[in-house]
Amino acid sequence: MNYSFEIGPVRPPNEGKDCSLLIRTTRNCPWNRCLFCPIYKNSKFELRSVADIKSDIKAVKWLTDRMVTITKSKGLNSEALDSLVRELTAHLGDDAGELAILDNINNVVNWLASGAKTVFLQDADTMVMKTPELVEILQYLKKALPTVERCSSYARAKTCLKKTTAELAELHEAGLSRLHLGLESGSDLVLEFMRKGVTQQQQVTAGQKIVGSGISLSEYVMPGLGGRRWSEVHALDSAKALSAINPDFIRLRSLIIAKNSPLYQRYQDGEFEELSEDETVSEIALLVKNLDCNSYLISDHAANLLPEVNGQLPQDKDRILADINRYRDRPPLERLRFRLRRRLITYHAIHGAISKEIDTKVRLAFTEISQESPAAESKTEEMISVLKRGYI
Secondary structure (H helix, E strand, O other): OOOOOOOOOOOHHHHHHHOOEEOEEOOOOOOOOOOOOOOOOOOOOEEEEEHHHHHHHHHHHHHHHHHHHHHHHHHOOHHHHHHHHHHOOOOOOOHHHHHHHHHHHHHHHHHHOOOEOOOOEEOOOOHHHHHHHHHHHHHHHHHHOOOOOEEEEEOOHHHHHHHOHHHHHHHHHHHOEEEEEEEEEOOHHHHHHHHOOOOOOHHHHHHHHHHHOOOOOOOEEEOOOOOOOOOOHHHHHHHHHHHHOOOEEEOOOOOOOOOOHHHHHHHHHHOOOOOOOHHHHHOOOOOOOHOOOOOOEEEEOOOOOOOOOOOOOOOOHHHHHHHHHHOOOOOHHHHHHHHHHHHHHHHHHHHHOHHHHHHHHHHHHHHHOOOOOOOOOHHHHHHHHHHHOOOO
C-alpha cells in the first residue's frame, strides 16, 4: 500500500492553526510573476492528475485507519506514534523519503487530533483545474473522509473570473467551502508595478462572483505594498475594492521584502522605497477608516506588528482604530522598544532560539534605547529588519 502523499510548501496561517489536512492538487503557481513573492520562483507549474490526487487521498485514508487501529489499543500518545513511524519507515533507504513520511504522519496526526474537520487544497491556484475534475476530487474527498466539514484553497481572481457563477455554485455544492484570494492591493498603479496580472475591477468582479456563489471568501491585502510613493492610494483603493466585494474575511499581510524576491532588487536599486513600521501602521489605520463592509478583519500573520487589529466590521471599527492609535500615541522610544520586543517574540515563536550574534545585537539595541542614544533608532531598525526577514 502506498501511504505517502504530496505536501506543498504553503498554506494560510489559519489552516495551520486549524491543523488542516493538506492535499496537493496542483504544483506551484500558474502566474508566478508577482515581484513581492519569492515562493515559487524557478519552479514549473504543473496540474496533477485526478488519479494521482485520488491516490493521495487514499493514502491519507489508509494512514487514518492505521492510526485509529493503533490508538484504540495504545491511545494517541508518543508510544503509539513511535510504533507507527517505525512501521512505516522501516523499509526506507534514504533520509528524504523518511522525512516525507514523517511530514505525512505529522500532518495526519495533527489533523486527527483537531477533529479531522478541515482540508486545504494546495498549491497557489486550485481553481485553474477544470471544474468537472475539481468537482470529482471534492466528492471523492468527502466520501473517503466523511468527517471533513470545511475544504478550502488558494485561488487567483483572474482564474475565478473564467468560472461561471453556475460552476462556482457547483463547486460549493461539491464541498468547496472557502477560497483565499490575494487582493494584495486595490490600486491599479500598485498592481501594475508589482506585476500582479489583474486590475482592481477584475478583482472586484471575481470577488463578488465568489461571494454570490455561497463560497466563503478571504481576501488578503498587503499593507506597505505601495511603498512610500503609493501608500495613500494603495490604502484608499484597497478599501474601495474590499468594500465593493464585501468578503467574509479581510486578512492583513504586511509587506516584508524577501531577499530572494524580484522586489528586493527594485528596493536595492531605489525603485521601491519601503515604509517604516510606523508608516505601515498609519497606512493600516487609513485602510480601516475607509472600509465600508461587513467583513471580519484579521491580523493573523507574523509580518503584522499589531495582531490586535482584529474584529468584525463595521461594529468593531472604532475599537480597532483606538487600538492602532494607542500604539501611535506612545513616545518614539517607547514605540521603538515595543517594536523590537514584538518582533523578537515572534522570531522566538518561529525559530525557538536565536543565534548568539543576533542575541548580542538585540541586547545592544535595547541598551541603546534605554540610554536614549542617538544611534538607538538606526540600530534597532536594523535588528527589526533582520528579525522580520527571519519570518519568511
